[in-house]
Amino acid sequence: MMTDMPDTTSTEGLAAAADAWAAVLGPQNVLRESPAVAPYACTTLPAAPGPAGVIRPGTAGEVVEAVRIANRYGVPLYPISRGKNWGYGDACPPTAGQVIVDLGRMDRIVEVNEELAYAVIEPGVTQRQLSDHLREIGTRLWLDCTGAGPDASVVGNVVDRGFGHTPYGQRFHHVSGIEAVLGDGQVLRTGFGHYRAARTAHIAPYGPGPVLDGLLTQSNVAIVTRLGLWLMPQPESFCFVVCFLHDPDDVVPAVDALRGLRLDGTIRSVAHVANDLRAVSSGRVFPRTLAGDRAPLSADWRARLRREAGVGVWTITAGLYGRKAQVAAARRAIAKTFRRRGRELHFLTPQLLKAGDAAARLLRFTPLGPRLTEKMLRPRKVLDLHCGVPSGHFLAGAYWRHRDGLPPDFPEGCDPAQDNCGLLWLSPVVPMTGAAVRAFLALVEPIYAAHGFDFLITLSTVTDRALGAVMTVAYDRDDSDEAARAMDCYQALWAAVMDGGYIPYRVGIQSMADLGRGSDGYWGTVAAVRRALDPGGIIAPGRYEPASGRPETMGEDG
């Protein structure tokens, strides 16, 4: 059994496979040459392997055919939904020689069930598409949105186990019923979905027998072609909590307080804790003309940008959802727990924003009017994001070190990979205690400084007990020296978090080969499962697959 795929697929095999795919999918859905293939090779990383070609199946049946052909000719396939995996590799495969399976044409919203509050969608469905559709057909169902922008795939994010902002933010826990094509060409339906008569495929995730859904996330055994996603019925009341901390050390007691509020059910959504530059960078880029070319920003500049953006050294945000009395009770609990000297606590509601809009309209011919309108934009986008409406605004951070700053029509159609942004993401998980966060920050922050980069971080309550950090290394992709330093910085951070025990919940293609670092046994089991379900090793070689193999087992491969 092959464990290392060759870096390049044989030219003859590829040509023969391309002909076979063209016969099944139509020649227009088999791309082999630039310029058609070029956009798929764009990346936010300093470098990434390009594809050996692109195929675009339109149905699950075509995916089955495509996989069979790939097996026949030994051509590895790298499935993407929309390819917006920014900071983690974008559309690029972890190794060269793979043919991208672009699932963008499979963008059907198969079903929306308002009574039971779920949708069944294909991988090409974007956040914008689902969000718009839910409003257009008159439902009052909300999609949990991530900050990855309107054009990102919902399924793609689930398959990488991403998280959003609402009570449905741990998206993998809000999936019920996955359909996938395994590497051997078999179609798998998880949960109850494989029972032809089942009435419960999309309302209860676990049918009798082992749970296989987890095998289809962060893996390389199958191509997901459809899934059931739970949607949140619009709550009676919504309130957005923002707390600015003005003392850097105050994050320690604040994290302990946050844990208490998650554990007792006061906050049921994914709360985010952002440092100053991460909060600032969601609205503007590095002040290159004034502060000089070179990162990191001085303490004075950080203070100035904080003042301009009106944020704290740390900013904590969380959405409250529910009946009016529940939300009101949660507000009071948060006020009691969180209000302290050195903190600013705000509760933002849609009503309040409407009042702000009205004021801005009233004052529109005064100097204050346009500024107020401008000032209202970001809170409105934040609120929208928490209420089922995706926004591209939060991609601004990807442009932090871009020479040209934000595109003129930002955020319309913006795409950090196509726009040549430099962005490396690393997502270690940290215990949700003040002491752990302090130790973690002391570990990673100096690495940024030592490599000459701004420290951008959010910490999100991915469980009631743990924070998922997202650390950004933003760099100027036009500056090859800075790009090389960015990768050095990333690698130093990688070593520090792996050895320090703050293992990432998700990794980019830049680190997949190194996932074995410090691990016992698990990856060998993963390899054995893969050999069983994808015996040809066809699906995404190298995806969540460390270079080290499995230790000797007692039995032979079975």
Place this chain on the structure above:
Amino acid sequence: MMTDMPDTTSTEGLAAAADAWAAVLGPQNVLRESPAVAPYACTTLPAAPGPAGVIRPGTAGEVVEAVRIANRYGVPLYPISRGKNWGYGDACPPTAGQVIVDLGRMDRIVEVNEELAYAVIEPGVTQRQLSDHLREIGTRLWLDCTGAGPDASVVGNVVDRGFGHTPYGQRFHHVSGIEAVLGDGQVLRTGFGHYRAARTAHIAPYGPGPVLDGLLTQSNVAIVTRLGLWLMPQPESFCFVVCFLHDPDDVVPAVDALRGLRLDGTIRSVAHVANDLRAVSSGRVFPRTLAGDRAPLSADWRARLRREAGVGVWTITAGLYGRKAQVAAARRAIAKTFRRRGRELHFLTPQLLKAGDAAARLLRFTPLGPRLTEKMLRPRKVLDLHCGVPSGHFLAGAYWRHRDGLPPDFPEGCDPAQDNCGLLWLSPVVPMTGAAVRAFLALVEPIYAAHGFDFLITLSTVTDRALGAVMTVAYDRDDSDEAARAMDCYQALWAAVMDGGYIPYRVGIQSMADLGRGSDGYWGTVAAVRRALDPGGIIAPGRYEPASGRPETMGEDG
């Protein structure tokens, strides 16, 4: 590769394995003869395969050794934690010839972390043991309890994906970090636990790479030796909601209301909807001497027992947990939604029960005193169960048709299998809509009547969108005709729910071979994974393994 295990293991192989086990585990931990083996063969089913022997490893290392020996001699192993899988097969394997691995000696509570609210436990740890331990060491952490009684294993229930009553009732979602010995003798640690430096093994379940935890539940690839279980910090406030419905059809709007209260976060725990006889049977047995020997009870008798027990045609129960204001808000929302003509709604709090106790003490020399004390017992047990204290009281239902009624010292040390109770459980999942529940009841209730059994059912909110039914066929195990009819009734129910699309979330050994009924593909994938992780087919052959094999695949086993 073997897919069907022989019904009996070769005598020579077994003898040689027994000697090898005795050398590793000590001869006292290898049981081959009656009377030592006999208790393991007791079952609540009409019949079940007995074990070929019993081994009792004391550590995970001994489990590894035991599995290696089993592979060497081709002896299949059937792991049990405490063997209290009543109604589903108890300690019995699904096929003959298997040696039981009794993990009862592995009963260490490895860690309790109060700050992050979790425990790490071995499979032998019982509900009582963990509950007592948490109080003894002075923590304010609550265990989610099931009604299976104090002597049931926590891990055993998790591994079968059972559910309890609290906000942590979907137990599988409150597990983080599993250690298991695979069928090939390898040790697997899931989540972050396989990283030697990891600080997050028990506070976030998903490390980088595919999620394997689900493979270790309702399966036969491994023996779970340890897991991290999240515990609920004692809430500021607790309230128990009971609603009696007096009109049978009222369950339809009540289920729709319940869905709304789950979806909007008012009820965050597992609510239970019990029919009259299920509620009655948790306090008493079939009134054999008065109503005659033969089930089912007449409508008049049902009405009489409802009056005596003070329950409705349907009883809905749910726990409310949280800060005082949260619980108060939830009470108001429930009152507003649920209070209607023909329903009785009660809110029970620990304070109210204390007042009742005080009143009983005050009146202890009057005729009312002892009756009040007696009357308080059941509510107190129900409250305890919802607040981390297991109780054997709810096992009374297992004795419903027992000739001798409840044991004199019930519930102390009671054990339905050892006590020769007749009990078959079937657990189909039903959409949480009134219309679906109506259709489901119309399908199954007549089957009970046709076979001459009382209809006992609960429906529990296992997700926000689905109800997990537990249907009891209670029968007199001393009456072979009634036992045969009970199995006929069960099989008719099985056929009805499988063909009707209300597939069970969990099944007993009596149905595992039939799990392929109406299914496409999934079980073949399960078989392929098993061959990869347990190439010798050593672990629990037949457990969640239908008789039908996998359809032809493209590749060979890999």
